[in-house]
Amino acid sequence: MPTLPWNPLAATSALPVRAPCLVLLGLSVIATPALAEGFIDDSHGTLTLRNYYLDRDYKDDGAKTAAREWAQGFIMNVESGFTPGAVGFGLDARGLMGVKLDSSPDRSGTELLPVSSSDKRAADEYSRLAMTAKMRFAQTTVKTGDVSIFLPFAFASPSRLLPQTFRGTILSSKDIDGLTLNTGYIDRINKRDSTDYQPMSIASPNRRFNGAATSSHMAYVGGDYQVNKDLSLRAYHAEVADLYQQNTLALLHNLQVGEGTLTTDLRSFFSDEDGSAKAGKVDNRNLSALFGYRFGGHRLSLGYMHASGDTATPYVSGTELMGMSELTMSSDFLNAKERTWQAMYDYDFTAVGVPGLKSRLRYVRGDHIELTALNADDRKEREFQMELGYVIQSGPLKNVGLMARKSIYRNDFPAGAAFRDENQTRFLVLYTVPIW
Template sequence: MSNVIRDVHAPVALPILQLFAWVGLGLCSTASWAEGFVEDSHGTLTLRNYYMDRDYKDGGAKTAAREWAQGIFMNVESGFTPGTVGFGLDARGLLGIKLDSSPDRSGTELLPVSSSDKRAADEYSRLGLTGKLRIAQTTVKTGDVSIFLPFAFASPSRLLPQTFRGTTLSSKDIEGLTLNTGYIDRIARRDSTDYQPMAIASPNRRFNGAATTSHMAYVGGDYQVNKDLGLRVYHAEVADLYQQNTFALLHNMPLGGGVLTTDLRSFFSDDDGAAKAGKVDNRNVSALVGYRFGGHRVSLGYMHSSGDTATPYVSGTELMGLSEMTMSSDFLNAKERTWQAIHDYDFAAVGVPGLRTRLRYVRGDHIELAALNAEDRKEREFQMELGYVIQSGPLKNVGLLARKSIYRNDFPGTAAFRDENQTRFLVTYSVPIW
């Protein structure tokens, strides 16, 4: 019998706002109201073929997690009805299909896995609907939403995109300033078919990962002081788990025929309310300095974690710290000191547009794993990446990406992050459907 997981959801955090949206959409029955709603609508079909291989090197019972899957997602976005207040509707359909997996090597998070027999689903799907309204340069969305903010970045690192259920507001009415606020009550994980309560990420048993929150609320913004200087300030509360303040500065400065880039980020975190996840006490500050010249970009960075606990973030998302987009670990353990060096190259500089490479080395030490009774531990990851987007011919705009990481640590055998050689291959293609 086919093992199929399928669900369709479109719940809403604030029903009153959704009611306004549906009323507005109902008015679209007349040609005049439908003008902007229909004429400004567009849709995109995206195909993502994904192979992931985690080859464990630590002698554990499970030697590999290795799966291959096909993702299909369609995004349809309407325009807005005419008038001072414009209404619209977006729809997102997601489908994941298993191409290869087995119980002894499932668990890459490309596919949902049965807790009883460890078998991955043959397919899984999700439909998300989003009502929206716009006043001047302010847009409110409610229903299935995506957020890409420093404290909760919707993870793009698996087969299907991860989304949330809630209401968000984004305003650009003040020149140079983007204000964001929102109320999120559920998360749709990247390998899930439905919305679930949010929890705190807890690898290495940092916190009580079983504790959940009723909602996350946030407010903040990004301010572009000028073309070379940007500031970012946010406050987020994950009810009864933790609260977090984020500050960042991004600066570019022409220097000697190239550009010197500075990226300063900080996260200040404490427990919130009933503190159901346990104590949270962390200060995470980082600096990444780079130099861009020709097709090259060379960067050096340092991240310092202090306080009694690891850096918290919502399980299933990524934190936009110094270690974002690492493959095998998050480098956010308690007391961790992290260094990294990166070399990026864009081959457009030598007449090969679409081809790019990355070499990255990340090393963390002084790590404390309190739940595992381990101190002064180390981890390191060497990452290689090669990407190409075909520029012409019948396969134009097909993207090819190969990523490889070699990760090692001296953690206890029960740790979440294991010594591994990890490989990922992705083929992606997006095409407008109207």
């Protein structure tokens, strides 16, 4: 089995506190032939290679003119099967390593690599090894240790070199037909450019909240219900202890109209402070609607998002909030009082005989923005995105993915704002291979 060339000493620092127990559990299972049958026979592993270039070319009068770095990532995921019986046990392992290919102190800070606070130099490499114990009964799975969650209020960010993960215990159940229930208790976060677990804090661009305040844990419960093949509903409640709490409601619907499909995506987030409110006041309602029409290889979407209340929309620092502005490149469009319009055009070239090639054009505009900490209101921002992706379909490079993304972002924010006028470019080469 191939192994990653990570530094064992660096990787060890990121092991969850439960790791020794998890290792012993795995060894005890393997040592019992009858139990090892499903544990080993159903196991599998993959190695993902990510080559990432990110360039922020700032167009304002700030002292720093660019953030530009290039790095290579290695992501190994090993997942065991489950031991036989009504209750099955398993063990997963994740090895991550990032290697600097190009960076310098005057243009570091893309979040591809960790950066020294003293001299602004990016690390030559960073790595971690993390483990997850799991248990399955019926259609319910419990995982503890290093976990990933991809939920509306805290989506593990996939937008840099290495994935962002959490430390905690999560449960997912599909025992009720059409319903997926999710609940969890998270006590630490491992950010995408970090090698260790840290207390969670609230995202605070433009000094929206007290970003230095930390939480002991996040707890959540909720689920997704597939009413029928065309309609699904989503509801969640999450509490980030002593920072904020948030309720999420969503509706997704498909309707055949003529030769195409009309899609409706309604999302809402209702947020208030929690407990001792260490991050300051939280008072926000974020409502959005995105309507799309898909026919042939085309898809045209139009959307609107409205934020009300006294503060910006909160989310855990290092994650992404799955609002209408998800996966924007240069801003989150989640400022206080912000009203956001979006237009998007996607095309899948499979329709003209070129499978694997896809493109996107997207324009997002926000106005009526209030930046209390910067003594500014009625401000505006806009972003234009272009994306082109291709997955090679045959030959020796089959399944190699290529992605190019370009963003042109402008705003009229005061000096010192987190989001700056910029032209941003990203190139990504992605390849995943099974290692057994």
